[in-house]
Amino acid sequence: MNPATLSGGRADRSMTWGMRGARMMGWASFGLAAAFVLAPERIARTFGLEGKENLIRAFGAQELLAGMGSLSVDAAPAMWSRAAGDVVHIGTLATALRSPDEGRRRNVAIGLAALVGFLAVDTVIAARLGSERSRAKGEQRDYSDRSGFPKSRSPAAGGRGGRQEAREGEPVPAQ
Amino acid sequence: MKALVWHGKEDIRHETVPDPEIEDDRDAIIKVTSCAICGSDLHLFHNLIPAMMPGDIVGHEMMGEVVEVGRGVSKLSKGDRIVIPFTINCDECDQCRRGNFSLCERSNRNKEMADKLYGHAPAGLFGYTHLTGGYPGGQAEYLRVPFADGTHIKVPDSLTDEQVLFLGDIFPTGWQAAVQCEIERSDTVAVWGAGPVGQMAVRSAIILGARQVVVIDRLQERLSMAAAAGAETINFEEESVVERLDALTGGKGPDKCIDAVGLEAHAASHIDSVMDRMKQMTMTANDRAHVLREMIYVCRGGGTLSIPGVYSGLIDKVPFGIAMNKGLTFRMGQTHVRRWTDDLTRRIEEGEIDPSFVITHSAPLEEGPGLYRTFRNKQDSCVKVVLKP
Numbered sequence A: 001m002n003p004a005t006l007s008g009g010r011a012d013r014s015m016t017w018g019m020r021g022a023r024m025m026g027w028a029s030f031g032l033a034a035a036f037v038l039a040p041e042r043i044a045r046t047f048g049l050e051g052k053e054n055l056i057r058a059f060g061a062q063e064l065l066a067g068m069g070s071l072s073v074d075a076a077p078a079m080w081s082r083a084a085g086d087v088v089h090i091g092t093l094a095t096a097l098r099s100p101d102e103g104r105r106r107n108v109a110i111g112l113a114a115l116v117g118f119l120a121v122d123t124v125i126a127a128r129l130g131s132e133r134s135r136a137k138g139e140q141r142d143y144s145d146r147s148g149f150p151k152s153r154s155p156a157a158g159g160r161g162g163r164q165e166a167r168e169g170e171p172v173p174a175q
Numbered sequence B: 001m002k003a004l005v006w007h008g009k010e011d012i013r014h015e016t017v018p019d020p021e022i023e024d025d026r027d028a029i030i031k032v033t034s035c036a037i038c039g040s041d042l043h044l045f046h047n048l049i050p051a052m053m054p055g056d057i058v059g060h061e062m063m064g065e066v067v068e069v070g071r072g073v074s075k076l077s078k079g080d081r082i083v084i085p086f087t088i089n090c091d092e093c094d095q096c097r098r099g100n101f102s103l104c105e106r107s108n109r110n111k112e113m114a115d116k117l118y119g120h121a122p123a124g125l126f127g128y129t130h131l132t133g134g135y136p137g138g139q140a141e142y143l144r145v146p147f148a149d150g151t152h153i154k155v156p157d158s159l160t161d162e163q164v165l166f167l168g169d170i171f172p173t174g175w176q177a178a179v180q181c182e183i184e185r186s187d188t189v190a191v192w193g194a195g196p197v198g199q200m201a202v203r204s205a206i207i208l209g210a211r212q213v214v215v216i217d218r219l220q221e222r223l224s225m226a227a228a229a230g231a232e233t234i235n236f237e238e239e240s241v242v243e244r245l246d247a248l249t250g251g252k253g254p255d256k257c258i259d260a261v262g263l264e265a266h267a268a269s270h271i272d273s274v275m276d277r278m279k280q281m282t283m284t285a286n287d288r289a290h291v292l293r294e295m296i297y298v299c300r301g302g303g304t305l306s307i308p309g310v311y312s313g314l315i316d317k318v319p320f321g322i323a324m325n326k327g328l329t330f331r332m333g334q335t336h337v338r339r340w341t342d343d344l345t346r347r348i349e350e351g352e353i354d355p356s357f358v359i360t361h362s363a364p365l366e367e368g369p370g371l372y373r374t375f376r377n378k379q380d381s382c383v384k385v386v387l388k389p
């Protein structure tokens, strides 16, 4: 494979769709984080999670970190941690499925469906990024024949020619 | 013309941009015949160096043929084959006259902003941040060379592009790193990072007479390249750097340490570098200093730390007390490229060294963005990429 397209992207663009996806999810995280941190009461009411406002705020903080991670150079681990976060969110929201209120149960079902979707997307992007960045791609070569010294010289140990060493005090060459 | 253009983190595109024009009497325009991707470009790729703007043309290791000269240029004419140092030099200011070319006092056209941030501004650089002038870079078909009389290296026709291209950056960078160590014949020189700069530093230290050169990295193919020149190798993912260095020096520690890694140091499982990564990720610190800390710790008392690796801002938890008590000398800086290039050109001509050994990938310019990925991901045993516009 052409080394320029090894990571499964176009050669004339450095961004792959794994990177793009992570960036998109990073921004989505910021949106969610804002809602979790700024309006936990409203979210609790919508899904019948009253009393869990602080947990929701904590989720907000975690989303914020996940967002920063997804926008950073180390997006793959951040995407895996997002996926783990999705699982926790699903677990928490599932407890509200027993709500006596039918309207809320419907909200919960919609919320769960969205979270499962997120989980799928996060997992796919995380895996994709992992494989795009994998060092196993391309050839594994050995460069033991590349000394850079055209004339044979005894390795290291002062095998140098008679030329004077460069020293810092050396006058600057006039140009 | 076509050029590689920076659009943000991890976003470099091969695009059509306006051709450069002579803007000042002292400018020249070259048609780029070869250019390379440098480790410093990866810091830009990762958006870790502040003051890049979407639309900036990247690249600072390039050479080519002069196609146009301004009226005030006297040392160049059409058709000349030149390598461009990545530092722009006026050749007239006090710093240039002292040979401190990376500190030229006139070439940074955003001097005011940089003075505020740095106290005193460094020189203008090609294809780098707006703090160093925001000059368009040379990963492009054409390049405008400001202060052209001072900002070029003439090279003999008998040498190929591949042999002389690195005179503009990594070869003098590795060389200056070694020279700053003031190597003595009994010295052990340890080099962190077996990337292109580390490879040049290893060979420079050998030429300058070090008794023993040790190189540290985690990428086997790069270690094999350093070993080819005669260096001992340490894979920091497989063994303890401190223990091996002590063993190799009879418990004394290396006399001279070179940091050819810079602000994106990896670490096997050291807690300090995990913390650095977290901080960099959350933007509470921008540089990862694992290598610096390790050098300060392991270096022999009275030794020298030479730092060609790039740092950009604040670093956290540097054990300065250890450095002070051990009486260590710190040497660092962007390379004063032209201070060394006459001598280095001669060494290439005489066959003492051939820097083209480091090239592992060569491709047309349009494949540049994909090769940024390959080089960053260390895939396909990539060590150094050369692009042909």
Ligand SMILES: NC(=O)c1ccc[n+]([C@@H]2O[C@H](COP(=O)([O-])OP(=O)(O)OC[C@H]3O[C@@H](n4cnc5c(N)ncnc54)[C@H](O)[C@@H]3O)[C@@H](O)[C@H]2O)c1
Pocket (backbone or CB within 6 Å): B038, B039, B040, B041, B042, B043, B169, B170, B173, B192, B193, B194, B195, B196, B197, B198, B216, B217, B218, B219, B222, B236, B260, B261, B262, B263, B264, B265, B266, B267, B290, B291, B307, B308, B309, B310, B311, B333, B334, B335, B383
């Ligand atoms: N001072 C200058 O004028 C100048 C000029 C050119 C390049 N540079 C800088 O030099 C540095 C190296 O450039 P390069 O082109 O060789 O880049 P590179 O990214 O190819 O090489 C860096 C190497 O360091 C290794 N590394 C990472 N963490 C390490 C650790 N903890 N210990 C040992 N090795 C480790 C990596 O595996 C890699 O091989 C960069 O910071 C670059 O910006 C400075």
Ligand SMILES: [Zn+2]
Pocket (backbone or CB within 6 Å): B038, B039, B040, B041, B060, B061, B086, B169, B170
């Ligand atoms: Zn460089």
Ligand SMILES: [Zn+2]
Pocket (backbone or CB within 6 Å): B089, B090, B091, B092, B093, B094, B095, B096, B097, B103, B104, B105, B106, B107
């Ligand atoms: Zn100057």
